Amino acid sequence: MERLSGLDASFLYLESPEQLMHVCAVLVLDTSTLSEGYDFVSLRDKIATRVAGLPMFNRKLRRVPLGLDHPVWVTDKHFDIERHVHRLAVPAPGGEKELTEVVGHLAGLPLDRSRPLWEMWVLEGLADGHIVMLLKAHHATVDGVSGANLIAHLCSLAPEAEPVEPVPAEEVPERTPSYRELAARGAAATAARPFSLVKMIAPTARIAAGAFARARRGEAMAAPLLAPRTSFNGNITGHRSIALAEFDLDDVRAVKNAVPGATVNDVVLTVTGGALRRYLNDRDELPEASLMAVVPVSVHGESRHERGTNKISTMFTRLGTDIEDPVDRLAQLSVTNSNAKEHHRAIPADTLQDWAKFAAPRTFALGVRMVSGMRLAEGGPVIHNLIVSNVPGPPVPLYFLGARIEGLYPLGPIFHGAGLNVTVMSLSGRMYVGIIGCRESVPRPGALAESFPKELEELKTAVLG
Incomplete structure (x- = not known):
């Protein structure tokens, strides 16, 4: 057990x-x-x-x-x-x-x-x-x-x-x-919960104070609740639409190596921002402000907790969809992502896990029903527009029970208020993009998928000539 x-x-x-x-x-x-x-x-x-x-x-x-x-x-x-x-x-x-x-x-x-x-x-x-x-x-x-x-x-x-x-x-x-x-264990855990909650107050206050100070210096990660609204930022249904894309990892590395301070993740986010810009522009709904993404960050190597499977934290970042020139977009993302990473490092790795232990099933279930039934995601501030994740994979070919893997496309979850997820995974010199959305709000994700290799080629040409 x-x-x-x-x-x-x-x-x-x-x-x-x-x-x-x-x-x-x-x-x-x-x-x-x-x-x-x-x-x-x-x-x-x-x-x-x-x-x-x-x-x-x-x-x-x-x-x-x-x-x-x-x-x-x-x-x-x-x-x-x-x-x-x-x-x-x-x-x-x-x-x-x-x-x-x-x-x-x-x-x-x-x-x-x-x-x-x-x-x-x-x-x-x-x-x-x-x-x-x-x-x-x-x-x-x-x-x-x-x-x-x-x-x-x-x-x-x-x-x-x-x-x-x-x-x-x-x-x-x-x-x-x-x-x-089980009942005895549950009762004991419930009785101990208020004492654990008190212990979380002071560390959380210090984290909030640090975030405020960083924001005043202009060195904080993007703040939630300030994202522009798009067609995929509302209530979702149980229907899913899927699209797949791929490109060469060497092209990403070539761009990264040619731009001082840039990382592979910066290039991936730049290409993602450009692909989203094309997609929304073609639909006549490109907002003036940049889209904001939640980027999951693994803390497996930093967490002090032995129990539990999910050891992740999150980082908010803007994708530069308001910047037309791909080189300018990469330069901007390079700086903002660097600030976001420094801000993220200042937050203890287990903060999300520590607060999540107070999650109550009835409270969560009621909250989800309220968001869905009252369609709360349709109005008010947008927390973030989508999830973007970049998962590094092995640089060599893999065989699934003897069959060679010719493509590996990850697909993450979507949420009320953020009905689009873009996850990228590398394998044997290629990068595979899995796009999943709510079918009603992202009916043609193939148009978004087609823009990924185009955006990378445009960025590569602009940087390398």
């Missing part, structure tokens, strides 16, 4: 039929590297062997009576691989349009909370002969780093090699806590 951390549990409490809190990865697989050829049943059996005994694949939720404390993970004694690995044929002619429509539909389906919170869909019938593996996992059980590790458990550096991260030999705990034990 393992109790969820407050941050992990928060993703459960935030979930609703419209606001789904799972993350996805679209893996394009070349099955020609499989020594025995592709067969769905064989692939499913291999997955079953790899995940056996691995807690993140075999644990499910158990609620604490009366919601006195966060839920706990317990072993699923009735685990059945056939309830987690499925197959589906992409409609003819099996192109990218048909693929993204199927992925969008599957991404809009909630995970079954009575089972371990993950599933895989093998998509067949693609025109190019590849298959696609769609991996879904709830954010309560993975973040960016642990999600990459989850994929690594199923991948290797050569078709017949062992996985990059070998499956540990540990046994999954079999004991399931009793109702009385």
Whole structure:
């Protein structure tokens, strides 16, 4: 038995039929590297062997009576691989349009909370002969780093090699806590909560004072609640639209190396800002002020907490959508991102995790229902416009159970008020962009995806000539 951390549990409490809190990865697989050829049943059996005994694949939720404390993970004694690995044929002619429509539909389906919170869909019938593996996992059980590790458990550096991260030999705990034990633990945690809250007040006050001082010096990260409104900043539905893009990592590095002080992330954010500028301009809704993004930041190497899967913090940054020239945009982002990073470093890594442990399921659920039912995201200040995440991956080719990965596109969650998520992941010299939005407010995400390579080429030409 393992109790969820407050941050992990928060993703459960935030979930609703419209606001789904799972993350996805679209893996394009070349099955020609499989020594025995592709067969769905064989692939499913291999997955079953790899995940056996691995807690993140075999644990499910158990609620604490009366919601006195966060839920706990317990072993699923009735685990059945056939309830987690499925197959589906992409409609003819099996192109990218048909693929993204199927992925969008599957991404809009909630995970079954009575089972371990993950599933895989093998998509067949693609025109190019590849298959696609769609991996879904709830954010309560993975973040960016642990999600990459989850994929690594199923991948290797050569078709017949062992996985990059070998499956540990540990046994999954079999004991399931009793109702009385969970209630007692929950009551004790509830009684201790006010004392923990008091301890948080002074450190938080110091953080706020430091942020105010930085803002007066013009060295703070962008402030929330000041983002301009766009068509994807309102209430969302449970429908999802998907688009995929890719570009060369060497081009990003060439631009970065030619601009003193710039980083790979600066270039990625500059290209993202330019792509969004094109997208909104074509729709005649480009705001005068720059869009603001939330950028998740991993604190796995800095956190003092051993328990919990999600070890992240967040950074607010402007994307320079108000700047037409890509070189000027990169220069501006280089400075503002540097300030934002310094500001972020001044905030203890565990601040978000420390406050999240006070998350109450009823309070969160009521808040989500109010935002949705009263359509609060449709008016008032916009906290931020979208989420942009950049996850570094391995610089070498990977093989998913023997099939070479030809593309790895991550897809994050979207929220009421911010119905667009852009996540970038690198793999073997390429950068793969996964775009997911609310279908009603982002009906044509392909137009945004097409702008990414165009923006990078324009920036590269402007910088390198």
